[in-house]
Amino acid sequence: MNVNVKEWLSRLIAFDTTSRLSNLQLIEAIAGYLSELGITHQLIYNSERSKANLYARIGPVTAGGVMLSGHTDVVPAQGQVWQMPPFQLTEQQGRYYGRGTADMKGFIACVLAALPDFLTALHVPLHLAFSYDEEVGCLGVRSLIDAIHDQPCKPALCIVGEPTGMRPVFGHKGKAAMRCHVRGHACHSAYAPEGVNAVEYAARLISHMCTLAETLKQHQDSRFSPPFSTLHTGVICGGNALNIVPAECSFDFELRHLPDSSPQATLDAITGFARQQLIPQMKQTEETCDIRFTRLSEYPGLCTDVESVAARQIMAWSGVSDAGTVPYGTEGGLFHEAGIPTLVCGPGNMDQGHKPDEYVAIDQLDQCSAMLQNLCRWMQSSD
Ligand SMILES: [Zn+2]
Numbered sequence: 001m002n003v004n005v006k007e008w009l010s011r012l013i014a015f016d017t018t019s020r021l022s023n024l025q026l027i028e029a030i031a032g033y034l035s036e037l038g039i040t041h042q043l044i045y046n047s048e049r050s051k052a053n054l055y056a057r058i059g060p061v062t063a064g065g066v067m068l069s070g071h072t073d074v075v076p077a078q079g080q081v082w083q084m085p086p087f088q089l090t091e092q093q094g095r096y097y098g099r100g101t102a103d104m105k106g107f108i109a110c111v112l113a114a115l116p117d118f119l120t121a122l123h124v125p126l127h128l129a130f131s132y133d134e135e136v137g138c139l140g141v142r143s144l145i146d147a148i149h150d151q152p153c154k155p156a157l158c159i160v161g162e163p164t165g166m167r168p169v170f171g172h173k174g175k176a177a178m179r180c181h182v183r184g185h186a187c188h189s190a191y192a193p194e195g196v197n198a199v200e201y202a203a204r205l206i207s208h209m210c211t212l213a214e215t216l217k218q219h220q221d222s223r224f225s226p227p228f229s230t231l232h233t234g235v236i237c238g239g240n241a242l243n244i245v246p247a248e249c250s251f252d253f254e255l256r257h258l259p260d261s262s263p264q265a266t267l268d269a270i271t272g273f274a275r276q277q278l279i280p281q282m283k284q285t286e287e288t289c290d291i292r293f294t295r296l297s298e299y300p301g302l303c304t305d306v307e308s309v310a311a312r313q314i315m316a317w318s319g320v321s322d323a324g325t326v327p328y329g330t331e332g333g334l335f336h337e338a339g340i341p342t343l344v345c346g347p348g349n350m351d352q353g354h355k356p357d358e359y360v361a362i363d364q365l366d367q368c369s370a371m372l373q374n375l376c377r378w379m380q381s382s383d
Pocket residue numbers: 071103104134162
C-alpha cells in the first residue's frame with residue numbers, strides 16, 4: 001500500500017490531537033498502516049489508557065540504526081482566529097494549511113509515506129518513535145524512552161523532525177517550569193501591618209529573580225539565542241479586594257538554561273532566598289505563612305557534538321553541511337540524555353507553528369522526503 005505525503009498529512013490533520021485530548025485514533029490509524037506493511041510495533045499507553053506512544057522497528061534485530069521521532073499532539077486552535085479550517089488540509093499557493101502541518105505532522109506524514117521504501121534489505125534497523133504530550137512539557141516520550149531502553153538493540157542516532165526549515169540543529173536550551181505559591185495572612189487593609197501580604201512577598205521574590213536573571217548573563221554561549229540562560233515570570237495571581245491584605249498569591253516562572261549549565265543551581269538560589277530571607281520574616285507575624293514551589297515540567301537541553309559521526313551523517317542526508325541551534329525546546333534533549341545522539345531536522349518553520357493558519361510549504365515536505373530517501377539508500381548500503 002502506498003499513500004503519499006499529502007494524503008497522510010490530510011489524514012493526520014483531521015485528528016484533533018490537541019494535547020488535552022486523546023491521540024488514540026491517530027495512533028491506531030498509524031498502527032493499522034504499520035500492520036498492513038507487516039511492521040512490528042508497540043503502543044505504550046498512559047495510565048488512563050487515553051493516550052499512547054508508538055514505537056516500531058523495521059529491519060534487522062541488531063544494535064544501531066536510525067530513529068525517526070515526532071510528537072503527535074498539537075497546540076489548541078481554540079481561541080485563535082483562523083481563516084482556514086484548522087482540522088482539514090487546505091492547499092493554497094504551494095502550502096498546506098492546518099493545525100500541526102508545521103509542528104509536526106508534516107514530518108510524520110513524510111516518514112509514513114516513505115515507509116514502503118524501507119521494507120527492502122536494510123542493513124541496519126529503522127526505529128520509529130511517535131509520542132504524545134510533547135506540547136505540555138515532553139511528558140509522553142519518557143515512557144517511550146524507557147521502552148527503547150528495554151529493547152535488545154538501541155538506535156545509534158535520532159532525528160527529531162520538529163520544524164527547522166530542514167536545517168540540521170545540534171542544540172537548544174533546556175527548560176524548568178515552576179509554580180510558586182505564597183501563603184500570607186489576611187486582615188483588613190486598615191490594619192495592614194498586622195497581616196502578611198502574600199502579593200508583596202511574591203513581588204519581593206520575583207524582584208530577587210530579576211536580579212538573578214541579570215547574573216545569568218555572565219555565562220554566555222554565542223551559539224544560542226539569546227546567548228545566556230533566561231529566567232522569566234509569566235503568570236501571577238493573588239488577592240481578592242483592595243481593602244483586604246491578600247492571604248494567597250501564586251505565580252509561574254520558567255528557567256531556560258544553556259545545555260551545559262545546571263538549572264538546579266538557579267532554582268536553589270530562588271528557593272534558598274525564600275527559605276532564608278522571606279519565610280522567617282513572614283512567620284514572625286503568623287506561623288502558618290509559607291512559600292512553596294512545585295515543578296510543572298522540565299526537559300534537558302540538547303548539545304550534540306557537530307563533529308560526531310551521528311551529526312555528520314544527518315547533515316549528509318539532509319544535504320545541508322552545517323548545523324545550528326533553535327530557541328525552542330524538543331524531546332531531543334531527553335533522547336540525548338538517554339545516550340542516543342540526536343539532531344533536530346524537519347520540514348516547515350516554527351514561525352508558522354502555534355499560530356492561526358499554520359502551514360508548511362510543500363517544497364519543505366519535498367526536501368524532507370529527499371532526506372528520507374538518502375537515509376533509505378544509506379541504510380540499504382551500509383554495513
Ligand atoms: Zn513540536
